[in-house]
Amino acid sequence: MxxxxxxxxxxxxxxxxxxxxxxxxxxxxxxxxxxxxLELLVAVAVISILLGLLLPATQYAREAARRTTCRNNLRQIGLATQMHHETYSSFPPGNTGAAPGTKMPFLSWQVHLYPYLEQRALWDRARQDYATNPSPFVGHRGFRTVLSTFSCPSDGRAETTHLARNRYIVALSNYLGVIGTDLETNDGVLFSQSHVSVRDIRDGTSNTLIVGERPPSVDFWWGWLYAGAGQRVTGSGDQVLGIRELNARDDQLSLRCAADRLSYRAGSLSDQCHFLHFWSFHPDGAFFLFADGHVDFLSYGAAATVEQMATRAGNP
Structure with a gap:
């Protein structure tokens, strides 16, 4: 069959x-x-859960890498400040100011460190530009020259030049010198025309702040790397800043801000008045460089202690 x-x-x-x-x-x-x-819905749910766990972990890893770079930048800056002190027996001036006879008016402390950051050519060019055309400094090549050492990648805006108030193409910095309490007391280490030495720091170099994080303002008018007049032509808010800085109200932006002092706290670009205090894009605090060259992350919750460490000889 x-x-x-x-x-x-x-x-x-x-x-x-x-x-x-x-x-x-x-x-x-x-x-x-x-x-x-049903099987398809279960698969979609599992993938969604995995993505929900993976994305925050990826963001955390990226921020951790950015924090490491930011800390390392400050360490390099710290080493340069130590080398400057070894050469001149003092830390660099926070800002050279504009007193009669000043050869390089309004030059920042950052540029004074260029020879110790493998940027001797830029330092020599700055000296040449000031010798031939001291004013205005906005025409100098260095005014538009970006250095990654002064850019914190958690912000990233200082990694390129920007147009400040539709007037100047400018290079920026995420790191400002610590004046001390404010631009009137000048009781810190880096302020206008300063020449502070280790022997002047009675609180000890390991307890005294010298540089901290403060992102450039949203209009890129505050936070110039090369040079700047700042508040009351002291560089305040531009290259240096007090830990409880006063608002001099001498600029179109600061005129819109309250006269109250702003202590160390969280900030944001949405509030333009936050250029008047130290803050960063890192969660919960910012990095600071101490006068002995070490770097610490200081929480906003420790604002009172941070204020004490901002001065070189006693509490503010």
Whole structure:
């Protein structure tokens, strides 16, 4: 008797084949491939959960890398300040100011460190530009020259030049010198025309702040790397800043801000008045460089202690 093959479809959409040969019957069942709606929904839910766990972890890892770079930048700056002190027996001036006879008016402390940051050519160019055309400094090449050492990647805006108030193309810095309490007391280490030495720091170099984080203002008018007049032509808010800086109200931006002092706290670009205090894009605090060259992350919750460490000889 010849073999016979028949097909039938069962209620679960499977296919059953019957093979008849020599009086015997072999049954082979085939299941159609594919996912049911329920299985698909479960798969989507699992993928969503995994993505929900993966994205925050990725963001955390990226911020951790940015924090490391930011800390290392300050360490390099700290080493440069130590080398400057070894050469001149003092830390650099926070800002050279504009007193009569000043050869390089309004030059920042950052530029004074260029020779110790492998930027001797830029330092020599700055000296040449000031010798031939001391004012205005906005025409100097260095005014538009970006240095990654002074850019914290958690912000990133200082990694390129920007147009400040539709007037000047300028290079920026995420790190400002610590005046002390404010631009009137000048009781810190870096302020206008300062020449502070280690022997002047009675609180100890390991307890005294010298540089901290403060992102450039949203209009890029505050936070110039090369030079700047700042509040009351002291560089305040531009290259240096007090830990409880006063608002001099001598600029179109500061005129819109309250006269109250702003202590060390969280900030944001949405509030333009936050250029008047130290803050960063890191969660919960900012990095600070101490006068002995070490770097610490200081929490906003420790604002009172930070204020004490901002001065070189006693509490503010």
């Amino acid at each position: 010849p073999s016979e093959l028949t097909f039938s479809t069962d209620e679960h959409a499977g296919v059953t084949c019957w093979f008849r040969a020599k009086g015997a019957r072999t049954v082979v069942r085939y299941r159609k491939s594919g996912l049911t709606v």
